[in-house]
Amino acid sequence: MRHIISVLMENEPGALSRVVGLFSQRGYNIETLNVAPTEDPTLSRLTLTTIGDDHKIEQITKHLNRLIDVVKLVDLSEGSHIERELMLVKVRATGAQRAEIKRCTDIFRGQIVDVGPSVYTIQVTGAADKLDSFLEAVGEAAIMEVVRSGVSGIARGEKVLSL
Amino acid sequence: MELLSGGEMIARAMEDEGVEFIFGYPGGAVLHIYDALFKSCKVPHILVRHEQAATHAADGYARATGKPGVVLVTSGPGATNAITGIATAYMDSIPMVVLSGQVMSHLIGEDAFQETDMLGISRPIVKHSFQVSRTEDIPEIIKKAFYIASSGRPGPVVIDLPKDLTNPHDKYEYNYPKKVKLRSYTPAARGHSGQIKKAASLLLGAKRPVIYAGGGVVQGNASEQLRVLARELNFPVTHTLMGLGAYPASDRQFLGMLGMHGFYEANNAMHHSDVILAVGARFDDRVTNTCSKFCPGAKIVHIDIDPAAISKTIAADVPIVGPVDSVLTDLLAVIREMRQADSSLPDASSLKHWWSQIDEWRDAHGLWVKPRYDISTPYIKPQQVIETLCKVTHGKAYVSSDVGQHQMFAAQYYKFDEPRRWLNSGGLGTMGFGLPAAMGAKLAFPDADVACVTGEGSIQMNIQELSTCAQYNIPVKIISLYNGYLGMVKQWQDMQYEGRYSESVYENSLPDFVKLTEAYGHVGIKVTQLSDLEEAMKEAFARKNDLVFMDIHVDPHEHVYPMHIAPNGSMRDMWLSKTERT
Ligand SMILES: Cc1ncc(C[n+]2csc(CCOP(=O)(O)OP(=O)(O)O)c2C)c(N)n1
Numbered sequence: 001m002r003h004i005i006s007v008l009m010e011n012e013p014g015a016l017s018r019v020v021g022l023f024s025q026r027g028y029n030i031e032t033l034n035v036a037p038t039e040d041p042t043l044s045r046l047t048l049t050t051i052g053d054d055h056k057i058e059q060i061t062k063h064l065n066r067l068i069d070v071v072k073l074v075d076l077s078e079g080s081h082i083e084r085e086l087m088l089v090k091v092r093a094t095g096a097q098r099a100e101i102k103r104c105t106d107i108f109r110g111q112i113v114d115v116g117p118s119v120y121t122i123q124v125t126g127a128a129d130k131l132d133s134f135l136e137a138v139g140e141a142a143i144m145e146v147v148r149s150g151v152s153g154i155a156r157g158e159k160v161l162s163l
Numbered sequence: 164m165e166l167l168s169g170g171e172m173i174a175r176a177m178e179d180e181g182v183e184f185i186f187g188y189p190g191g192a193v194l195h196i197y198d199a200l201f202k203s204c205k206v207p208h209i210l211v212r213h214e215q216a217a218t219h220a221a222d223g224y225a226r227a228t229g230k231p232g233v234v235l236v237t238s239g240p241g242a243t244n245a246i247t248g249i250a251t252a253y254m255d256s257i258p259m260v261v262l263s264g265q266v267m268s269h270l271i272g273e274d275a276f277q278e279t280d281m282l283g284i285s286r287p288i289v290k291h292s293f294q295v296s297r298t299e300d301i302p303e304i305i306k307k308a309f310y311i312a313s314s315g316r317p318g319p320v321v322i323d324l325p326k327d328l329t330n331p332h333d334k335y336e337y338n339y340p341k342k343v344k345l346r347s348y349t350p351a352a353r354g355h356s357g358q359i360k361k362a363a364s365l366l367l368g369a370k371r372p373v374i375y376a377g378g379g380v381v382q383g384n385a386s387e388q389l390r391v392l393a394r395e396l397n398f399p400v401t402h403t404l405m406g407l408g409a410y411p412a413s414d415r416q417f418l419g420m421l422g423m424h425g426f427y428e429a430n431n432a433m434h435h436s437d438v439i440l441a442v443g444a445r446f447d448d449r450v451t452n453t454c455s456k457f458c459p460g461a462k463i464v465h466i467d468i469d470p471a472a473i474s475k476t477i478a479a480d481v482p483i484v485g486p487v488d489s490v491l492t493d494l495l496a497v498i499r500e501m502r503q504a505d506s507s508l509p510d511a512s513s514l515k516h517w518w519s520q521i522d523e524w525r526d527a528h529g530l531w532v533k534p535r536y537d538i539s540t541p542y543i544k545p546q547q548v549i550e551t552l553c554k555v556t557h558g559k560a561y562v563s564s565d566v567g568q569h570q571m572f573a574a575q576y577y578k579f580d581e582p583r584r585w586l587n588s589g590g591l592g593t594m595g596f597g598l599p600a601a602m603g604a605k606l607a608f609p610d611a612d613v614a615c616v617t618g619e620g621s622i623q624m625n626i627q628e629l630s631t632c633a634q635y636n637i638p639v640k641i642i643s644l645y646n647g648y649l650g651m652v653k654q655w656q657d658m659q660y661e662g663r664y665s666e667s668v669y670e671n672s673l674p675d676f677v678k679l680t681e682a683y684g685h686v687g688i689k690v691t692q693l694s695d696l697e698e699a700m701k702e703a704f705a706r707k708n709d710l711v712f713m714d715i716h717v718d719p720h721e722h723v724y725p726m727h728i729a730p731n732g733s734m735r736d737m738w739l740s741k742t743e744r745t
């Protein structure tokens with residue numbers, strides 16, 4: 001199963017490499033990864049998605065917790081949560097295709113953020129599977145470049161991951 | 164408030180931390196630190212002959228005393244030479260603080276002379292590491308390093324020190340913290356009481372119980388608690404290679420080591436058990452044999468300070484995270500309460516059947532009941548060497564070992580009655596560990612007998628330390644089992660490669676170890692006859708102030724048994740001799 005693990009860690013040099021190193025060292029895979037500072041400048045928040053059975057996910061969370069730089073973590077997939085990813089896609093858009101792509105972007109509530117004589121750059125946000133569907137809808141032939149931010153997530157309701 | 168340079172801070176912090184020895188080797192990046200040590204530090208420094216030996220000596224000191232070992236090395240090659248020893252300590256959860264020099268801050272990343280990314284290289288083999296970026300932070304970082312290294316599940320911590328931050332001109336306030344707190348690091352202080360109750364009822368209902376105790380009992384200083392609990396319950400106890408000594412070997416309830424080269428009775432007791440109490444052990448592949456066939460009827464209680472060690476390879480039915488000493492104490496209290504409250508609970512005598520079964524196994528193939536090795540050959544048997552060593556030192560010596568057949572014979576035949584006497588690289592299996600580890604123990608306990616059991620292969624991996632022993636007068640006894648082969652490699656080649664000895668034979672290339680030892684100013688004794696063995700060993704240990712190298716020629720073709728049948732075997736599947744198997 002796919003899990004979204006969100007980690008609060010010390011904003012220290014080397015902290016990220018410890019997390020990434022742990023995954024390669026122990027043979028766990030990372031599907032997506034993002035990391036950025038939080039409202040508290042001494043902490044950064046790292047979100048990663050990974051795939052594994054319960055045993056593997058338990059090992060991953062235990063080993064992450066063992067890292068001295070990791071303050072707290074949560075497996076968001078265990079409860080109800082909101083998941084978002086941002087994607088920028090550059091597509092070839094000429095002739096009749098221009099209207100078609102525009103329509104498709106609207107359906108997915110995306111935005112065309114840059115326009116050229118024969119290209120559109122489109123921004124789409126949402127859960128990862130929505131972004132996948134968008135790419136499918138536009139079609140491989142038109143796609144020139146895809147940039148995805150990796151998944152971010154937050155728990156629904158009162159639950160927070162903080163000190 | 165006192166003003167000190169970075170170098171002086173390090174020297175002072177070693178004193179304030181109560182460090183007894185620094186094991187190290189100087190070089191460009193740490194010269195400011197060495198100058199500060201020279202000028203003011205009261206902590207003796209041991210100049211090894213190779214940085215790997217510094218880490219192993221610090222490690223041996225740590226294993227013998229329970230206190231963190233301290234290493235100081237220069238950048239680049241000094242740091243990389245220390246890596247094997249750091250990995251060795253990491254795999255066995257040994258507390259260690261490694262101070263490694265680094266090029267000047269402004270040169271980092273420029274491929275400067277003797278620059279290496281020590282934090283990057285050591286990352287997978289440290290508990291934690293620090294790069295110092297401001298001189299003012301040095302005292303607090305050192306305090307944190309000692310705290311992290313020695314608390315929770317212990318391990319090595321590296322501090323990377325750019326040279327400019329230790330220069331003698333820039334001085335800052337020095338204040339060594341009494342305590343540090345890390346918001347992201349709080350090792351468990353007690354086990355969960357509900358889990359402990361569950362464990363107690365499981366143990367009290369057991370018909371075929373066994374206690375499987377590992378290095379965590381030694382590192383967690385819980386031998387006493389283990390002894391009391393095991394005796395109260397009348398449970399058999401087996402140890403991993405790392406646990407030896409935590410439970411007294413001469414006690415009737417002790418079944419010997421378990422695992423790949425474990426005792427027949429220990430492996431069988433495990434396989435047939437209905438409840439296993441695992442304490443500070445990690446179900447290592449050298450213990451379990453094939454995981455899917457591991458102890459099919461057993462419910463498992465697993466106590467460990469590290470949650471990640473629990474249910475890693477074998478699922479625990481009752482996991483308990485906490486320091487082993489306090490958990491065992493709590494467990495014993497609950498068991499006593501339960502027994503008091505309910506007199507119908509089975510008492511120690513209810514295990515009579517189980518014990519008679521175990522005694523049957525022990526009589527059939529136990530290594531300590533009578534010699535199981537073939538004494539019809541003209542050679543000294545390696546097992547006899549260890550038996551003699553145990554006899555001559557009354558089972559009380561600190562014994563380090565290297566890696567190979569000699570190591571397994573030492574583990575099987577030296578009867579350790581006390582924890583922290585057996586100093587051995589179990590996790591990484593590092594040849595070259597033995598001599599420097601023995602040095603660390605001998606420095607810590609100068610009046611104790613300290614022996615290094617080794618082979619002619621392993622000893623050559625750090626033999627240069629004979630020179631260090633001469634400089635600081637470290638009179639360890641080296642018990643070298645000369646078989647002319649990389650014996651353990653040869654054993655596998657005999658068993659799995661039809662005796663093709665690919666690169667495991669020395670032919671006529673070995674030095675005269677007696678002369679070699681004498682060249683370093685020590686004493687060498689060569690023994691080739693069994694009849695000379697005991698006298699020679701007595702003489703060696705009678706020479707209190709001499710390092711003695713005993714070059715003992717043993718049967719070149721001996722194998723270590725029992726040996727797990729692998730792959731696809733279970734705990735109870737073993738070779739018992741070259742021809743006999745279960
Ligand atoms: C540094 C290192 N290299 C290689 C090995 C693999 N190895 C394990 S045992 C062994 C043979 C050791 O020979 P020796 O020290 O003579 O001991 P013996 O088995 O003959 O008693 C080897 C090469 C190891 N454990 N460590």
Ligand SMILES: [Mg+2]
Nearest residue numbers: 618619648650
């Ligand atoms: Mg040998």
